[in-house]
Amino acid sequence: MERQEPGRLPILKKILAFLKPHALGYAAGIIGIGFANFFMNVFLARILMDLTRGIMELSRQQLALTTEIMVGGTLFMVIWVFGSGRLLVFSIHRTVNDVRRALFEKYLDIPLGEIEQRHSGDLLSRSTTSLRQVSSLLMGEVQMFMNTAFSGIGSAVYMVRLDPRMGMAGILCGVVPLLVNLPFANPLRDAGMKYQETQATFTQRMSDLINGRDTIRHMNLTGYAAERAGESSRMVLRAGMRQVGVSAGRSVAGSISVLSSQAFFIYVSILGIQNPSLIPAAVAMVQLANPVRRLFGSMGGIIAAINTNMGGAQRVVEVLDLPGEPVRYARPEVSPEPGQTDMEAHQTELAAIATEGSEAGEPASAGPSRHLPHRLPGQATPWEIPVSVRGFDDLTPLRVSDLSFRYQRSDKPALTGVSFVLESGRRTALVGPSGGGKSTLVKLIMGLYPPTCGDVLAFGKSIYDTSLTDWRRLFSYVPQDAFLFAGTVYENILGGLDDPGPEKVEEAARLANAHEFIAALPDGYSSLVGERGATLSGGQRQRIAIARAILRDSPILLLDEATASLDTESEALVQDALDRLMANRTTLVVAHRLSTVREADEILVMAGGTVVERGRHAELMALCGTYSQLVEEGLGGKKTQDSV
């Protein structure tokens, strides 16, 4: 996140907004504890004064009375402090809980383009370390600030009232530590910020170590990884040392400033010698001088600590201030041609193919073509409109029209002017060299990113006219490496759907070739899959993902190299499950297996972010272009076993 220096006030305001609903308990707690502090000081001063007077007057009665007051007052204060402390701590925990919730809700809402630019370790540390700082800001420093202010100012007033001359002298001597502390405030804050930053970097390195464990081990990168983590750890050490250094400097200066209090004690002693009736007040002054000195002496430190923890609050607020995903994407302002709607443009395009087709002396629907949409012969079989697409008014599942996209911070487009149609119940295969834009296209279709221009229509309705939640419901998606949540196999197959009952779930698992291995797990469907499904093999994870897709039963199926990272044996099982999933379902499949591609009703060849060829297998082979070359190389890098 860019490190601009926003004012402290907006950050504080944002945090205080979270405190607002719990402000009553918080204020009562802070004031209660502050008052207790002030009261205890004045109370002790009074007791000391009375005791001294008792000693001077040799009055046992006075001593007995003072003892009673002392014990009674102290017991009362213990209960008082306990009550206020509870109020304070509860209100802070509730506030921090609200911030925590706002944070994770924000993480679920930040556009993917924004998240991708940040390291997960950084985002994580914002919800842990930084959040803890917010808590400590509210719990520690603000409380300390209020406490010190309360008892300091209260005692100062009491001192002046007790004896103006001694009181003023006490306050003057108390100011000295402030002057000594002042120069340390900024260095302390900077050292604190630096420490935070180095720790956040270290968290990122650690998260790389943990998440990249397989790569690190098999590539023998342990030395390299240890060096990187070690370097980061040394930075934390250095920043910590610097922080300790500055703190120590302040502490030494603070200790020296104690001399000013001692001067004050001597001064009141001299006044006591000159006028013995002032002795009780002088004794009380020694007690009261403490909070006054603390007021001036520790304010600098407290403010520095507030500043340090404000750094954490800032990191939290930065996340909270990120924009969320819109309800629906705004239609881009660039239109393909002025005065022409997307649909009209599409129709013009279709007309163009027809003309081109006849020029070549064959019907438009039969021949392959480069760079232009290709329609399959005949109308697709009418497909029953699933519940999730009621309100969509066309039978054509998907129409991608002149779609272009560029990733944030990328200077070259990942997709340029892609147009095609997914017909009902048909299979369309997407092939092409790595980096050609296939995955990007699939993600864009699902509405994971806002298109830069162009349109996607599902069942006749534009992505710009549909809420993202409704839109994403239209698709089932099986990526190359399916993500499983920490939880049971059962929960993972459900994938957040309402539970249709164990029979349905088992049926889906059977169709996905997953039932057998699940039943063989120690706890069957209740087995825990570990983080990201670490306890399962790649093929098993994919089959769970397929079961999930079967259960979800969305009208459009998107497969992105779902078998690419599997060994031959589990590939066969997964492929078998996929074939069942794809049967009669509108499917866009990014494929590297020739058999999948050959059976497709249409093949789109993507390279450099555009569709360079389209047609059926035989037609494309006859073109002797990119496709035939890809087939020769084994489609997308992975040599397949099937022969052409």
Ligand SMILES: Nc1ncnc2c1ncn2[C@@H]1O[C@H](COP(=O)(O)OP(=O)(O)O)[C@@H](O)[C@H]1O
């Ligand atoms: N999250 C991303 N941020 C920036 N650029 C990306 C991102 N994902 C992919 N790209 C780039 O977009 C292009 C297309 O990538 P991709 O769609 O993954 O290709 P394919 O799936 O065909 O291999 C590549 O140049 C890739 O580097």
Ligand SMILES: [Mg+2]
């Ligand atoms: Mg890909």
